[in-house]
Amino acid sequence: MQDFKEIYQSTQLEKSHIEDDYDEFELANPGKRIAAYILNYLIGAVAYIPLIWGVVEIAGGYSGMNPESNIQPELSGFGIGLTMLGGVLILGFLIFQAVLMSKTGQSLGKRIMKIKVVDEEGENPGFKGVVLMREIVPNLALTVIAMIPFIGGIIQFGFWIACLVMLFLIDRNRQTLQDLIAKTYVVDAD
Known part of the structure; x- marks a missing residue:
């Protein structure tokens, strides 16, 4: 049986470019x-403001109703419009981020901070490396894990704490769990 040190070292990537x-x-x-x-x-939270506002407006139409009455609530066109606007803004932001990350290896936040994601050769990993493997796969797995009663939230919390700790491990090239999955590094973009 392998000891922990051997398993730990086996996750390190071979010396790369x-x-x-x-x-x-x-x-x-x-x-x-x-x-x-x-x-x-x-930045993403700003897109949620119209959505939340719209949902609150719509819910306001239901709040004064008697549950036993058959009268339909009067829904606010304003609330429905805000909800739709919020949905469009969120979808637009996600698409914008995916395109930006695919083309440059940078999300909007990374672009502002002047850092980028590169693969083992120092190149842009593209959609598969940055968006699919670093964002979609881990977040989808965490969403499924969150559905596990009692321990799902604990596992999610542990994932994010592990990633935070890994940012400070210079001997591990500051690779988080997402970086290890995608075989990427985050470097200065200067």
């Missing part, structure tokens, strides 16, 4: 990566 060219690629520091993550969520 990015490790050979440290003068060309500088690993992004944890502060920049955390700031980029927060920026992405703050």
Whole structure:
């Protein structure tokens, strides 16, 4: 049976071009990566404002109803319009982020913080590496895990704590779990 150290070392990638060219690629520091993550969520949250406002407006039409009455509530066209606008804004933001990440290896937050995602050769990993493997696969897995009663939330919390700790492991090239899945690095984009 392999001991923990052997298993840990087996997850490390072989020496790659990015490790050979440290003068060309500088690993992004944890502060920049955390700031980029927060920026992405703050910008994305703005798209949710009309959606939430619209849902509140629609719910207001139901709030004064007697549950035993057969009268249909009067739905606000304003609320429905806001809900639809919110949905379009969220979808537009997600598509914009996916295209940006596919073409440049940068989300909007990473672009603002001047960092980018590269593969083992120092190239842009494209849609498969940045969007699919780093974003969709882990988040889809976490969504499924969240449905597990009692422990789903604990597992999700552990995932994000592990990623946060991994940002500070310079001997592991600051690769988070998403980076290990996609075989990517986050470097300064200067």
